[in-house]
Amino acid sequence: MDFYYLPMSAPCRSVLMAAKAVGVTLNLKSTDIMAGANRTPEFLKMNVQHAIPTMDDNGFYLNESRAMLQYLANKVEHPSLYPKDPKARAQVDMKLYFDMGTLYHRFGDAYYPAIFGKTKLDAEKLEKFEEALSFLDEYLGQTKYVAADHLTIADFALASTLATIEAAGHDLSKHPKTLAYLAKLKEEIDGYQELNQDGADQFGGWAKSAIVPS
Numbered sequence: 001m002d003f004y005y006l007p008m009s010a011p012c013r014s015v016l017m018a019a020k021a022v023g024v025t026l027n028l029k030s031t032d033i034m035a036g037a038n039r040t041p042e043f044l045k046m047n048v049q050h051a052i053p054t055m056d057d058n059g060f061y062l063n064e065s066r067a068m069l070q071y072l073a074n075k076v077e078h079p080s081l082y083p084k085d086p087k088a089r090a091q092v093d094m095k096l097y098f099d100m101g102t103l104y105h106r107f108g109d110a111y112y113p114a115i116f117g118k119t120k121l122d123a124e125k126l127e128k129f130e131e132a133l134s135f136l137d138e139y140l141g142q143t144k145y146v147a148a149d150h151l152t153i154a155d156f157a158l159a160s161t162l163a164t165i166e167a168a169g170h171d172l173s174k175h176p177k178t179l180a181y182l183a184k185l186k187e188e189i190d191g192y193q194e195l196n197q198d199g200a201d202q203f204g205g206w207a208k209s210a211i212v213p214s
Contacts (some may be wrong), residue, residue: 002056004031006042007199010104011065012053016162016195018069020152022076033202037084066096067151081153088148095139095154106132106162112169115210133175140177152189159185162194167204169211 005012005018019026029035038050046061047054054154055062055071062068072091073082083089085174110125136158139146147154162182166172172179186192 001025001058002027004029004034004038004046004054005052006031008203009052010160010164010200012160012201013160013163013196013199014156015053015055015065015072016066017156017159018072018081020071020191020195021076021081021151022157024072024076033098037096053167063205066157067099069096069156073153079208080150083148083152087202092147092152092154095152096157098135098139099154099161103136103158104133107165107170110168111211114212115207118210118212119213120214128143129170130174132174133190137175137177140181146181153184157190159189159192160196160200163200164203167197167200167208169204187188 001024003012003015005016005028007030016026031043031054033052036046037043038052038054043054044050047063049063051063051064051208053065053068055068057071062071070082082092093193099186103214106125106129110121110129111135113119113125124155138147143149145151145155146158159182162172162178170183189196
């Protein structure tokens with residue numbers, strides 16, 4: 001199973017952690033998007049959005065990291081990480097969509113313009129991002145992990161997002177449940193340091209060097 005990725009990418013790192021958890025070996029293909037490696041005819045055949053991560057499972061192509069998390073858990077029939085019960089599975093799916101459409105989205109809205117533009121963070125966008133973190137704190141008051149009382153694939157998505165947020169220098173002290181949750185994931189996810197933290201730290205170094213202090 002070929003996996004086109006970059007360690008700095010949070011979505012890529014979530015798939016790396018999930019693959020290790022379910023025992024799937026990925027053939028890692030580091031993809032230099034700045035050099036256009038994601039815009040070749042061969043790559044566009046796999047992913048018309050020319051984005052990473054991209055997965056090639058013997059000619060079955062996938063993009064969108066959260067779909068990959070679901071695919072990996074389904075491929076090896078891992079009922080704990082991705083429950084079969086419709087209500088339990090819906091909770092996992094809901095938190096995956098929350099990560100994609102709210103938390104990671106608002107982080108990107110707040111941070112990426114400042115990183116790429118080498119400017120200050122926008123106060124209004126930061127307020128919206130803080131609201132998303134407050135939502136996460138509320139969710140974490142309901143279950144031991146983000147979607148259940150045990151680890152699920154939603155936790156891999158949140159682990160990569162939160163590692164990125166923390167590495168970028170965002171203060172999480174207003175969100176104690178989120179801080180405790182991240183600390184737990186760091187301890188419990190197999191391979192967390194090399195599969196997630198190292199890449200997050202690379203991203204954080206780039207982000208901190210670009211953002212103008214307020």
